[in-house]
Amino acid sequence: MAVVPSALELFLRVWPAIFLVDLGQYVVAAAVMALLILVAAWLGFGPGPIQAKRPKGRDYSREIGLSLRSVLIFSLNGFGIYAAMEFGLVAIPLTVEAAGGWVAIVATFIGILLAHDAWFYWTHRLMHGPAMWRRVHQAHHRSHVPTPFAAYAFGIGEAWVQAIFLPLFLLIVPTHPGVISLFMLVMIVRNVMGHAGVEFHPAIFAPGRALGWLTTTTHHDLHHQTGRWNFGFYFTFWDRLMGTEHPDYAQRFLEARLRKRPLGAQEAATR
Ligand SMILES: [Zn+2]
Numbered sequence: 508m509a510v511v512p513s514a515l516e517l518f519l520r521v522w523p524a525i526f527l528v529d530l531g532q533y534v535v536a537a538a539v540m541a542l543l544i545l546v547a548a549w550l551g552f553g554p555g556p557i558q559a560k561r562p563k564g565r566d567y568s569r570e571i572g573l574s575l576r577s578v579l580i581f582s583l584n585g586f587g588i589y590a591a592m593e594f595g596l597v598a599i600p601l602t603v604e605a606a607g608g609w610v611a612i613v614a615t616f617i618g619i620l621l622a623h624d625a626w627f628y629w630t631h632r633l634m635h636g637p638a639m640w641r642r643v644h645q646a647h648h649r650s651h652v653p654t655p656f657a658a659y660a661f662g663i664g665e666a667w668v669q670a671i672f673l674p675l676f677l678l679i680v681p682t683h684p685g686v687i688s689l690f691m692l693v694m695i696v697r698n699v700m701g702h703a704g705v706e707f708h709p710a711i712f713a714p715g716r717a718l719g720w721l722t723t724t725t726h727h728d729l730h731h732q733t734g735r736w737n738f739g740f741y742f743t744f745w746d747r748l749m750g751t752e753h754p755d756y757a758q759r760f761l762e763a764r765l766r767k768r769p770l771g772a773q774e775a776a777t778r
């Protein structure tokens with residue numbers, strides 16, 4: 508029995524569904540966020556854009572093009588995980604009992620978020636180094652004024668860096684499919700929020716307040732503006748610990764929340 512035809516058969520049977528799920532996740536999350544921004548602006552509800560500059564049509568098309576290529580890479584990675592499961596290389600507990608009960612499931616969910624945040628922070632720091640910046644990470648930073656469609660706007664190398672986290676985690680920690688699905692949901696929602704360009708987070712997210720340990724849109728927007736601060740994804744603590752949090756983050760966040768009109772060009776030039 509040849510292994511190759513059966514692997515090919517498995518690919519043709521499973522990969523299209525994985526691709527559609529990955530594609531749907533990106534398209535729905537980015538489109539819903541973009542729609543929320545439009546509706547909020549139309550109703551006069553919520554703050555104005557964080558930056559004075561506005562994204563151009565070509566920024567949207569570049570972000571969407573790069574993101575679709577990343578979706579293709581993520582779906583190949585997803586198929587790799589599925590195949591590893593089929594061939595018994597990765598153990599996925601399919602019932603609550605097999606996953607060790609609800610406490611273990613909740614602990615795994617918290618663990619995957621902490622691990623992903625650490626993976627993101629440290630690979631991100633590495634990608635800003637001279638060895639990887641131009642070839643791996645610069646594509647993402649072509650979005651100086653990010654839009655929700657920049658969520659997956661990565662170069663090929665960075666798409667693989669982002670993709671490979673999940674199989675590595677699953678190799679080490681047996682993870683219930685429900686935890687994987689919830690993790691993917693939280694990841695894409697926080698991702699499109701980080702690139703929204705408009706600050707919807709309430710004041711409780713300000714540094715020093717009750718939810719100050721979670722990132723905001725201003726947090727990641729400042730990363731796109733400066734390219735040298737705020738490397739974290741979900742949490743602010745790595746940036747605090749490593750001294751990479753933008754010195755004016757708290758002030759910029761509170762200003763962005765209250766801004767009712769785009770930042771004036773003159774005001775922006777003094778920053
Ligand atoms: Zn970004």
Ligand SMILES: [Zn+2]
Nearest residue numbers: 631635644730
């Ligand atoms: Zn970066």
